[in-house]
Amino acid sequence: MVQMDRPGEALQMFYNFVRNSSPTDYNVPLWKSIDNLDRKPLKPEYFVAPATMVSRADADRIYSLPGLTFDYTFDQWSGYLQAGKGNKLFYWFLESQNADPSTPVILWLNGGPGCSSLIGMFTENGPFRVNPDQRTLWENVYS
Incomplete structure (x- = not known):
């Protein structure tokens, strides 16, 4: 069970679960783990046009x-x-x-x-x- 007052650890558990990592990786900070992600361009249907300046x-x-x-x-x-x-x-x-x-x-x-x-x-x-x-x-x- 994930404690509500520990969002960092909860996010780390979720990340490790999605990446199929072993439970021993729970102590690795999330920001260090994310560097290994396969980054891909955003799909066109999710692209948000830049906001236009309005007077x-x-x-x-x-x-x-x-x-x-x-x-x-x-x-x-x-x-x-x-x-x-x-x-x-x-x-x-x-x-x-x-x-x-x-x-x-x-x-x-x-x-x-x-x-x-x-x-x-x-x-x-x-x-x-x-x-x-x-x-x-x-x-x-x-x-």
Whole structure:
């Protein structure tokens, strides 16, 4: 039986079993035993393509919202902003639905500490309203 608090020895036992080694080899460190492995290239079906670099804006962009009952025509982004060591602020930025580029940007904050500003977005001035089922959103035509 393998003890749960000795993972190194457990891995060594498994390795020796797979390699058909004798039990006297249990004292040989695993890293010394692995040097003798037959290394082969990774099969194409297991190859993982290298990650592509994505800009911060592309990473935070929202492409779809679950429960949305209308087609929106504006872009939106959501994510976290660094607000000091170990602190982050959540943001949800919605592009103006007005085509005029001089439309001002509004920062809407509600309440005090611990009160989410999403309440204002979904009940006061945002483009979405929550349906009575509390699972879907409808359009605020006055936003």
